[in-house]
Amino acid sequence: MIKALVFDWGDTIMKDFSFPGPMSGWAQVAWIDGAEEALMQLNKKYICIIATSADHSDTEEMKKALSRVGADRYFHYFFSQKELGYKKPDVRFFIEVMRQAGFESSACAMIGNLYEKDIIGAKQAGMRTIFFNENGLEGAFPLADHQINRMEQLLDLL
Numbered sequence: 001m002i003k004a005l006v007f008d009w010g011d012t013i014m015k016d017f018s019f020p021g022p023m024s025g026w027a028q029v030a031w032i033d034g035a036e037e038a039l040m041q042l043n044k045k046y047i048c049i050i051a052t053s054a055d056h057s058d059t060e061e062m063k064k065a066l067s068r069v070g071a072d073r074y075f076h077y078f079f080s081q082k083e084l085g086y087k088k089p090d091v092r093f094f095i096e097v098m099r100q101a102g103f104e105s106s107a108c109a110m111i112g113n114l115y116e117k118d119i120i121g122a123k124q125a126g127m128r129t130i131f132f133n134e135n136g137l138e139g140a141f142p143l144a145d146h147q148i149n150r151m152e153q154l155l156d157l158l
Contacts, residue, residue, distance in 0.1 A: 002128060002158060004103045005042060006094075008112035009052040009062060012132050013039075013071055022057045024064035031069050032134070034151035039074040041155055051079040051097045053117065058082040077101045088114075089121035098125070109145075111154065119144050130157065 010016035010023070013035050019026045042048060052062055059080045066072040079097050086093040098108055105126030112118020113132045123129050123143040131144035132151070141147060146157055 001107065002046065002109050003107040004047040004049055004098075004101060004109075005158070006049045006051050006097060006108055006110045006122070006127070007075075008088075008110075008114070008118045008132075009050055009066075010054060011113045011134070012111060012118075013050060014065065014069065020056075022061040022065070023054070024057065024061045024068065026065075029065060029068045031071065032151060036069075036071065036074075038151040038154050039071070042158065043074045043076075046158070047076045047101070047103070048074055049077040049079065049097065049101055050075045051084075051093070053081040053088040053093070088117040091121050091124045094122050094125035094127060098127075109158070115141050115144065130154070 007013055013032055015030045015032060017028055059078050062080055063072055063078055081087040084093055084096045098105055109128040109130055110122035111130045111132055115131055119129045119131050120143055129145050131141050131147045133147050133149050136149060
């Protein structure tokens with residue numbers, strides 16, 4: 001039974017405009033379409049976790065960026081590769097997120113937009129995986145348990 005949802009940050013919860021430096025200081029920040037509506041419901045039923053491998057932001061910078069759109073209030077735990085010491089797709093990144101949040105892999109689902117970074121390592125760590133394929137990439141994604149192209153689809157899936 002899934003108890004915790006682990007979300008990637010850039011292009012899964014907030015749009016990555018690829019501006020230089022930490023997102024918290026960008027001139028423009030925005031939600032991914034449908035992410036807020038989904039999180040409003042999901043965080044009532046699940047522990048919501050956000051975990052990033054962003055190069056320019058540590059956990060505090062990520063929280064500042066999330067707060068600019070009000071997204072911080074939907075998450076119970078926040079993790080970045082800078083504090084974890086591992087970067088996606090390293091399986092140790094996912095194991096450490098689950099360990100620090102206090103969940104077994106069988107109780108966690110990873111939601112992310114990059115198959116190679118978000119899905120492969122999470123599946124190797126024993127998590128359920130949901131590939132957020134907003135751009136409709138073609139191909140086989142065998143380690144994704146599910147594939148969605150709109151965040152609202154999580155509400156029907158979980």
